[in-house]
Amino acid sequence: MTTLAPASAKPTPSAPTAPTLEWVNKLVSFDTTSRNSNRPMIQAMADELAARGLSPVVLPNPEGTKANLFATIPARDGSVTGGIMLAGHTDVVPVDGQDWASEPFSPEIREGKLYGRGTTDMKAFSGAVLGVLPEFLSRPLLEPLHLAWTYDEEVGCHGAVALVRELDAWGIRPRLCFVGEPTSMRAVSAHKSSQLYRVTVSGLAAHSSMTPAGVNAIEYAARSIAFIRSLADDYRISGPFDESFVVPYTTANVGVVSGGAAVNTVAEKCEFEFEFRTIPCDDPKSFISRIEDQIAILRAEMQLENAAADICMTPLGAVPGLSPQGTRAALELAQALTGNDAEETVVYATEAGIFQRAGIDAVVCGPGSMEQGHTANEYIELTQIAACEEFLHNLAVHLSTTERNEQR
Template sequence: MSEAQAAAAGVMSTVDILDRLIAFDTVSAKSNLALIDWVEAFLREHGARVTRVADPDAPKAGLIAEIGPEGAGVMLSAHTDVVPVEGQAWSRDPFRLTREGSRLYGRGTTDMKGYLAAMLSAAGRASGMALREPLKLSISWDEEVGCLGIAKMRDALAGATPLPRLCLVGEPTEMQVATGHKGKRAIRAVCHGEAGHSALAPRFMNALHLAAGLVQGVQALQAEYASTGARDPGYGVPYTTLHVGRVTGGTALNIVPDRAEVIFEFRHLAADAPETLMARIEAMAAEVETANPGGRIELEPMVSYPGLDTPADGAATGLVQRLAQVNGTTKVAFGTEAGTFDGLGIPTLVCGPGSMEGQGHKPDEYVEEAQLAACDAMLGRVLEELRGA
């Protein structure tokens, strides 16, 4: 079914669907159930077989859907949550789609409700086609806070056999084909010392001194990886990175702090096993403890997600290049859910409308209509691929 035929048949366009999606305030700290209810009703109306995956800990959910016959098929993947707008200088209502020239403004237009809208429009078109293979959809939550939702969907995705022969994660790449991104682990270090009067400070173990030693250790590891670690020239920063994002501790100047926290992360290349790097961090923390008798450091895992490293010369990459009508490949600096699908044995690429660098997480976020049109065209070719044309 062409886009003109779809319009004649009353199938909602990507822009019309995006208008509905933007109106749902799905900032990660809030529920996404109103949006999920609307999307599930839309998919069922178009004949999809839909499984809802509920978050056991919060009023949130995701969806796994299929249209067409049983089989492997192709999966399209998007998340429903968006980043907050508080503290940003928006010049328009972030939760109402507005058009200005060729731009469509609203929170999530680029990251990544634009692609979700294109997915749903493709599903609407697929419902009127005789497919030889199924179109599959994965719609998740809490991607923006560490890919939490997709981790809770993993078992349901793994159990929905046969697995897709390809997954397209539609994070914004300006419709370029991305074969990789780094994996991530975030860690909270709780440093324990001993409280006391600051006039007698040398008699007590200052938890902030422990924290300072830990920060120096993270810096030293970063310097090592930057100078002698593995390299991947596909990335703007071609080595594994470590970053301290927050240090807190102490209650008053005249009290030796007995507790401090350091929150840090590492983003690792495929060549650097996260378990190896974590073991080095644990050894470094033990050295800081030894240098500060009476101190203790607890390392607590926070969030993590796997990286992606799909072969640039593989069959899946070639197929997506043909579907997107591009020749080259790229790698992205940000994390995605693609590594989860790859870990299930599904060849996975990242390709979607909009610019993460230009628009992602910024005030007055927008997507160019030409980007949505290019995405619609790519997903139209996906449908032709599934139809066997």
């Protein structure tokens, strides 16, 4: 039986403290759109951690253009094993084509809301962690606190995958993990997976008056797209279903298509990108194997027309779902620290599923709402940042409360 330190009974402040707000503003001012480097922001955070006496580790990607950041506040006995990890990503989605009322990377407060790209998704959480950092450092922790920031979450969670490999090599496996994606500070125990693929079709160009001499890449791409839609319809009609989700079944979407040169030319090239999102009880391998079988059938038909024709599928990213099964210790602690016994699901994917696969009990809990994420005039309410600070304060108390009786 695990006894958890209760959440603070005092009212949550209506506004964040000055140090946290300063850090959130600073982090939002970095344009860390996924196509850009996050290194300047990572360095600013690493410098702060080092100035506070920690030993941050910057972990570049193979190209050196981006990096993860990891640091540990040891337990009072010096231990760095086990413990709790606070995890966030540093990249944000583009603002291209969006109509903003203010500069996206110049944060601005209006009517109790902080506007700017990444305010909700998810730099407010990271700013709160840095703002509350002195309190964690001032307390004798019973177990270590790990701080992790990653790159490329928005384009396939590549940074989290690399981070897990590093932690495994170091022999560090946090006991629990809180991923601070926007959930309005309610505990999320499950989310769907996200699988991204590109299909490339190589046909044979010919004049449109001589269609039998060519192989139309657009037409074969269209047949592939129609098949993917038929699979999505099957899941929508026949399930399986999980009614805890707003969209209670596995979904698919073709989001990008390009191909062809002229209307009077048989298209030589066409490619498209699609994604599908599975509920936790649904195996992504089953979905993708059905598409692979269809691709093989279409390839054979194309090569009957011309042996050089081809169609292939390339994975772009795979983010595993977060399952509500497991020890549920992270969920119970999040509920205790927020003072809210809610257990929710979300349809978007996070890095929590990756950490769970690595043997770390994970839950999603952070300030703001994803309804504001990725939108023009993205904002977060100041009360949400304050609530996140309160959550972190309660975590600091919990980590240094000697009366705890936990099963490890």
